[in-house]
Amino acid sequence: DIQMTQSPSSLSASVGDRVTITCRASQGISNYLAWYQQKPGKVPKLLIYVASTLQSGVPSRFSGSGSGTDFTLTISSLQPEDVATYYCQKYNSAPLTFGGGTKVEIK
C-alpha cells in the first residue's frame, strides 16, 4: 500500500508568514491529492483537490502544487483563522490514505 508522509508534524509561525507543508507519497499517485483543513471540534474542510485546484470559497492565500510523489500546500500569508490541523489524502485508488497531519499554530 502507498504511504502518505506529511512534514512537519507541527509548526509555529507569525501572522503574515509564508507557510509550507509537504506531503510525500511512497509511490506515484499522479495528481490525485487533496488537502483538508480541520479546526478543533469541527468537520474537516476540503481546501484543494487534484493537487492544485482550490475548492470554491477557499481564500486565495491557499495554494497547492505537485504531482507524482511530492506535493506542497502553501499559505502565502498566515492569518489567525488558519490555526488548524492540515491533512493530505491520496484518492487515486484504495486505500484512500491520509497523511498524519500538520498542526499549524500562531507564534
Next chain:
Amino acid sequence: EVQLVESGGGLVQPGGSLRLSCAASGFTFSNYDMSWVRQAPGKGLEWASTITTSGAGTYSADSVKGRFTISRDNSKNTLFLQMNSLRAEDTAVYYCAKDLGQGEWGRGTLVTVSS
C-alpha cells in the same frame, strides 16, 4: 445544497454491533462513490471504506476488513456501515463523505466502544 446526515452512533460493548446510516440530499446520490472516514479522539483521519456508485465495488481498510460492511440504497439515497465485532479502538467519530477527495462530508456520528 449537498447534505449528508449521519445517524446510528452510540455506546456499544466490545464485541457488539452497530449500523450507521448516512442520509444524502441535494445531489444525484447514485452518481457518486461514497465513503466512510473515521477519527479517533485526539487522533488523525482514517479512511475506513468506500463503495462505488452501483454498490458493485467495495473497498475497506485492513483495520476494518472482515468486520465492517459498507452498502448503499440508491432508491433511498442512503449509505450504510454495518459494524460487527467492535473493539475499543473503533471508538471514533464516523464521517460520511461524497466522492472522497473532491466532495462534501457530513458532520459525523460518535461511536463509543466500551464496557
